[in-house]
Amino acid sequence: MQETPERKVIPATAAETSPDNPWPLAMLSQKLKSHIEKAPAAWVEGQIIELNKRANVSYLTIRDVDAEVSLSVTVWGSVLSQLASPLERGARVVAQLKPDFWLKTGRLSMQGRDIRPVGLGDLLARIEQLRQALAAEGLFDPRRKKKLPLLPHRIGLVTGRNSDAMKDVLRNAALRWPAVEFEVREVAVQGVNAVTAVIGALRELDADLAVDVIVIARGGGSLEDLLPFSHESLVRAVSEAATPVVSAIGHEADRPLLDDVADLRASTPTDAAKRIVPDVGEELGRVDQARTQLNRRINQLLEREADRLAQLRSRPALAHPEARLTARADDVARLGGRALTAVRTQVGRHADQLRHLRAQVRALSPQKTLDRGYAVVQLEDRSIVRDPEQAPDGTPLKIRVAGGDFAAAATSN
Template sequence: MEQTPDTQGSLPRTAAATTPENPWPLRVLSEKLKAHIENSPESWVEGQLLEANIRNGHAYLTLRDVDVDYSFSVTVWASVMRTLDIAPEVGARVVARVKPSFYTKTGRLSLNAFDLRPVGLGDLLARLERLRRALFDEGLFDPARKLRLPLLPGRIGLITGRNSDAEKDVIRNATLRWPAVAFDIRNTAVQGVNAVPEVIAALRELDANPQIEVIIIARGGGALEDLLPFSSEDLVRAVAACGTPVISAIGHEADRPILDDVADLRASTPTDAAKRVVPDLVEELANLAHARARLDRAVRTNVQREAQRIASLRARPVLANPQSIIQGRGEDIERLSRRGTLAMRSSLARGHDSIAHLRAQVRALSPQQTLDRGYAVVTADGGGIVRSAGDAPVHSLIGVRLAHGQLNATVTSSNVPAPSTNSPQHTQTLTNKGQSA
């Protein structure tokens, strides 16, 4: 509706200039909002179709975000519908080229779609691979940042669907392996738009509980579209920031959501997660029995070996008869004593023989031995030895020492022989004469 110049001049030009005394009519605000909203450019959006009503060739759709509970009404006019390859179906995941539209009479905001395309499996896989590569480049998949699982967790957090087969498989198999296992279960949506926020909320609640030592996120198999929440970037980053070890047990062996790459341990199935989170009691008891047997065998072997060593030591003569060492040493002393005595006696005998030989030699050379052979020693009255007849003049007293006893005699006659030319006296006389000449 057009306004008169007077009316237009009296209205505030901007919303900030309005007052209780000078407000805008509602139609002015609606028209301004319509002009502002419909000036927005076209954009491509993605979502899932919750409603699809087709009347008179027009399609009236409700498009919801794939991760959070946001929705928008979308209108596809008949002219656009005729250009589409397939008709919109409830549950389909689509991308649409839309532009906002504001209906002033009811204040209703909606989107007008000018193109609508289904998201194919190839497109989904390509987008997931791009996201997987980006998260890998950030280092979220680095094995060095993954946490080690406890050997025997005291309490396990389990995030899964309510009354799901995955929940039953995990609890049944874990209990069979370790009957004392305890679970703290959080039932959440595991597909659809509510899955991501509910799983993230349960994950953060369990991570904040200090009694929870490991968390299992489990879901049964399904189509790729059903498992898409477990490739959500928000959920992947929440698991990466979790301080408690997380096990991903989504789908079957062939399923590979991005959650498997960022989790601390990837289990092929929920049953596999139950087998890997707790040890097998039967196996552990068998290992314990085996270890006990090995320990018992090792102790017995060691005792037997030491007993054999002790028996070997006791069998030695020194321990069997400790006096044998003393006896042996006593025998050695006696043998050495006998050898010393024999050596001493032999040495003494040789000494006696040597002394007797020397005594014989001395006796053979002594004057007494000469006297014993019949010789005599003649001494003058003055005590000197008479060597020549000239030394004892006639009528002089002499002494004669025999082998036995001594005689005193008087020289009655003397026969002094002429000096010989070879005698020492004659030679001395000739020498004296030569010197006088």
């Protein structure tokens, strides 16, 4: 009796498979389909870059608006028939996508269950909502605005490749100030790479210490073309820049969010060139005007001071300075005469007093008494005899009279 081969047990999970015990291909496909079908439908936003219609089905390629990512989408005619206007290449849409796995061929596709164009009103509403949110954070506060240098040494320019905006800025700036220098970064200013490219150029120029101001310039375009300049990432990058940034996007009516966060908004690239550098002719005119005013002020000052000097010199004190000396000399002479007279009077008066006192002294002197016949009797010790008892008989005496001295002896009567 022939033996029946033992039937292998199929692994329950992919981790349990092995070279000796693999899954059948159909089983992997079924599990993939089962897993993919569990994924919910999702609304996404993108831009249609390819559109092929075949009978009752359309094949679209939708690309992300900010990154190089795209998906192929299959849309049935029943979905497209609900649209008010047919889809066109380049249109911005939101679509509800559901992944679908074709079991027979193993092909993964995205089924478009619903698709809606994004109108200008929706885009404007989103921009306005972002504008209010960023303004609430203070990114548009005028106090954050940096002052532009009066005469920048080097200007950074971020613009499109060989664009009219770049030519306008370079030409008009050179006409106003021929010595101006530019550091130009030509990047994509439209499409999915625009935001990343502009931010990269901005940060590169901001890191260059020789760059004094940065201009982001782009010519006019539709609202969709200018959307990169309202992107939140670019707005925040400009707010973080240390170098002053000038926004020169589109025309006067265009108002991307970059205009609000920039340190200076120019209505056009040509206007930006006029506002970042002064006009050399106007500056030379101002220099001449200032020089004329300075000369006039100096001349007025000299004339005024000369008049003051003439007035000072015309005063008597300066016109005839010797007059004051002469007057003081007369005063000195007069006072000297008065002082001499006063001194002589005092000397004469005191001389008379001195003669009078001298006469009094002489009248009271002992010599005068002697001259009148009086004598002074003295003992040998020169003491004066005032009492007879002082000179008994035989006492030697000295008699002084007006004419001189002579000796004598005392005798009783």
